[in-house]
Amino acid sequence: MRTNQGPGRVLVAVYGVFAISAGARSGFQVAQSFDAAPLAYSLSVVAAVVYLIATLSLAGLGQRPRLVAWTAVGVELVGVLAVGSLSVVDPGLFPDETVWSGFGVGYGFVPLVLPLIGLGWLWWTRRSYGTGGDRPASHPRTEQD
């Protein structure tokens, strides 16, 4: 099954929302006052890029999207866990909010749950080609998607 069909359609939409909001937020933070919180704002940019790559690859765009999606969602999970823990242990590190501080508390903890669902979905849809798959006959080639 493709990652961008069925429930995956909704997952990509949620990722898209986060790509847009994290992108806009980080762009604004960097343009406005990068020096105020360089670490937090750099991480905001990283988070925005990760969300953007995850959105596009889960939507099936680009080269080897499934591999890219595994990587991006994996990095996202590590990021939210690392930044979440650090922001709780040492709040001084992050004078301004990022998407991932406090494990995404500012976004209803969606940033914490989203990568888990993303990894689960990639695992669930992993048999997208090969023997007896559900690939339609009109797409007989074994290109990765």
Added chain:
Amino acid sequence: MLPAVAYALIAVSLLAGLWSLVLVAVNRQVNDPLVWLMSALELALLVQVVGGCVALAVTERDVAAGLFVGYLLTAVLVLPLGVAWAASEKSRWGPGVLAVACVATAALVQRLLDVWQA
């Protein structure tokens, strides 16, 4: 900018989102009344861009202008993107995409209000 208008937009967004979720639950396609509701919502959001910019120009408040206009414009973009992404999904998950877009729109209008009242 009138908070009452923003609250009305949030209420309509959440209503449309709830409606979409019901369609997911009962496994139905998007229907015409929902399309009309979302079109009206999008139109109102476009009017809000104009109204918001005018309010920003005349207000005495110390509003973060870049942030405010950013939220105004983003709030307009989300519904059309959601509809475009939902259009080619012929299962119950099409309305699911619309639900995400509606909830995101409500959140953006709430943030817009926060920026205005900060």
